[in-house]
Amino acid sequence: MASNPSPSSDSATYSVQTLSMLQVLACGAAIVTLSMGIRHGFGLWLQPITQAQGWTRETFAFAIAVQNLAWGVFGIFAGMAADRFGAFRVIVGGALLYALGxxxxxxxxxxxxxxxxxxxxxxxxxxGTTYAVIYGVIGRNISSDKRSWAMGVAAAAGSFGQFLMVPIEGFLISSLGWKEALLALSIAVLxxxxxxLGLHESGFASGKPVKREQTIGQALREAFKYPSFQLLMAGYFVCGFQVVFIGVHMPSYLKDKGLSPQVASYALALIGLFNVFGTYLAGSLGQKIAKRKILATIYLSRAxxxxxxxxxxxxxxSVYIFASVMGLLWLSTIPPTNAVVAQIFGIQHMSMLGGFIFFSHQIGSFLGVWLGGYLYDRTGSYDIVWYIAIALGVFAALVNLPVREAPIARAGVPQGA
Structure with missing residues (x-):
C-alpha cells in the first residue's frame, strides 16, 4: 500500500547502519576536534606572518577568506562523494590535503x-574533515530520536578543539616560531x-555507489525550490560572516586597543570552552522545541x-565576558540547522544538502574575513564590520522564524525511501 513517505525515516535501500553510536561519536568528535581546533587558531598567525613577510593584513585576510570559500565549494563535492561512496575515503583525502596545506x-x-x-x-x-561529512555518518548510523543530540555532541567536540588547540598553537608559536609551529601541526593533523577507520561503514566497502530512490539532481531541485531551505541558507550566511570575522580579526583588534596577545589567546580559548556547552545545549534542545526558534534566538543574541x-x-x-557569552552562541547554530535539513529532506543526500547550506556559510565567512582586512587597511578601524555583524544578526533571526520543519511530502515515492 503506497503512502506519503517520511523523509526522516531511517529505513532505506542503501542501509549502512553498522557502526555503534559510541564509535561514531568518539571517532567523529576526535576528527572534528583536530580539524576545527587547528583552523580556529589561524588568527594567531596574522601578525607574525604579515610582519615577517612584509605583507598587509589584507593579504593574510584574503588567503583565509579564500580558504573559507574553498571550504564551501569543495564541501558540496565532498558531501556528494561521502553520500555516494562513504565518508572514509573523503576524510583520509582531507587529512592529507590538510598536512600539505x-x-x-x-x-x-x-x-x-x-x-x-x-x-x-x-x-x-x-x-573533507568537518561537519558535512561527519554529520552524514551520524545521520546514517544514529536514529532520528537521538540525531540532533548526537550532532550537538559532534559540534561540541569542535568547540573543545578550539579550547584545546588555540592555547597549544599559541604556545607553539612562542616557543618554536610561527613557521616551525605550522610544520608541527602538519604532522599532528595526520x-x-x-x-x-572508525567511520569506515561496511555498506560502502565495495567502493560502488549505494542505491537510493532519489537522484542528486532530483534532491537538488527539490531543496532549492523549497523556501525553508533558502531561508536556512540565508541564516547560515550570517553565521559564517560573524564567527570568522571575530575568530580571525579579534586578536589584532585587541592588540590594536593595547591589550596583550595573551588576552586574545585566552578569549579564543574561552569561546571554544563555552561553545562546548552551547552546542551541546542547542543539540539537546533540538529534540524538544522548534529548531527555527533556537536559531532565531541564537542570531538575535549574537547581535x-x-x-x-x-x-x-x-x-x-570585558573581553573574557564577551568571549564566554559569544562562545555559548558560537557554533550552536550547527546542530539545529543540520538536524532540520535531515528532518525535512531525510538522510539520503544529507551530506550534500548540508554542503550547499554550508557553502552559503562560507560565502559569509569570505566576506567577513576579507572585509575585516580590507576596511581596516582603508579606515584604520574594524568598527564598520562590527556594525555590519550586528545588523546581520537581526536579519538572520527574522529569516529563520518562518522555516517549516515538517518532512516534505513526495508524491509517488514508496514509503521509507
Missing part, C-alpha cells in the same frame, strides 16, 4: 602561493587518518552581545 602555509614565499596553500588546499581539506561589547569599556575582563 599547513606545510605550504609555512613555506610560501609570496602572497599568491600563500593563498593557494593556506586558502585553497586547507579549504578543501576542511571540507592523526585524522587512523581515526577515519545584542556584540553591541554590548562595543558599548562597554574595553578591558581584559
Amino acid at each position: 599547513l606545510v605550504g602555509m609555512a613555506l610560501s614565499p609570496t602572497g599568491l602561493l600563500f593563498t593557494l596553500t593556506a586558502g585553497v588546499l586547507i579549504g578543501a581539506a576542511q571540507a 592523526m585524522i587518518v587512523p581515526l577515519a 545584542i552581545v556584540i553591541a554590548v561589547f562595543l558599548a562597554a569599556p574595553l578591558s581584559p575582563m
Whole structure:
C-alpha cells in the first residue's frame, strides 16, 4: 500500500547502519576536534606572518577568506562523494590535503602561493574533515530520536578543539616560531587518518555507489525550490560572516586597543570552552522545541552581545565576558540547522544538502574575513564590520522564524525511501 513517505525515516535501500553510536561519536568528535581546533587558531598567525613577510593584513585576510570559500565549494563535492561512496575515503583525502596545506602555509614565499596553500588546499581539506561529512555518518548510523543530540555532541567536540588547540598553537608559536609551529601541526593533523577507520561503514566497502530512490539532481531541485531551505541558507550566511570575522580579526583588534596577545589567546580559548556547552545545549534542545526558534534566538543574541561589547569599556575582563557569552552562541547554530535539513529532506543526500547550506556559510565567512582586512587597511578601524555583524544578526533571526520543519511530502515515492 503506497503512502506519503517520511523523509526522516531511517529505513532505506542503501542501509549502512553498522557502526555503534559510541564509535561514531568518539571517532567523529576526535576528527572534528583536530580539524576545527587547528583552523580556529589561524588568527594567531596574522601578525607574525604579515610582519615577517612584509605583507598587509589584507593579504593574510584574503588567503583565509579564500580558504573559507574553498571550504564551501569543495564541501558540496565532498558531501556528494561521502553520500555516494562513504565518508572514509573523503576524510583520509582531507587529512592529507590538510598536512600539505599547513606545510605550504609555512613555506610560501609570496602572497599568491600563500593563498593557494593556506586558502585553497586547507579549504578543501576542511571540507573533507568537518561537519558535512561527519554529520552524514551520524545521520546514517544514529536514529532520528537521538540525531540532533548526537550532532550537538559532534559540534561540541569542535568547540573543545578550539579550547584545546588555540592555547597549544599559541604556545607553539612562542616557543618554536610561527613557521616551525605550522610544520608541527602538519604532522599532528595526520592523526585524522587512523581515526577515519572508525567511520569506515561496511555498506560502502565495495567502493560502488549505494542505491537510493532519489537522484542528486532530483534532491537538488527539490531543496532549492523549497523556501525553508533558502531561508536556512540565508541564516547560515550570517553565521559564517560573524564567527570568522571575530575568530580571525579579534586578536589584532585587541592588540590594536593595547591589550596583550595573551588576552586574545585566552578569549579564543574561552569561546571554544563555552561553545562546548552551547552546542551541546542547542543539540539537546533540538529534540524538544522548534529548531527555527533556537536559531532565531541564537542570531538575535549574537547581535545584542556584540553591541554590548562595543558599548562597554574595553578591558581584559570585558573581553573574557564577551568571549564566554559569544562562545555559548558560537557554533550552536550547527546542530539545529543540520538536524532540520535531515528532518525535512531525510538522510539520503544529507551530506550534500548540508554542503550547499554550508557553502552559503562560507560565502559569509569570505566576506567577513576579507572585509575585516580590507576596511581596516582603508579606515584604520574594524568598527564598520562590527556594525555590519550586528545588523546581520537581526536579519538572520527574522529569516529563520518562518522555516517549516515538517518532512516534505513526495508524491509517488514508496514509503521509507
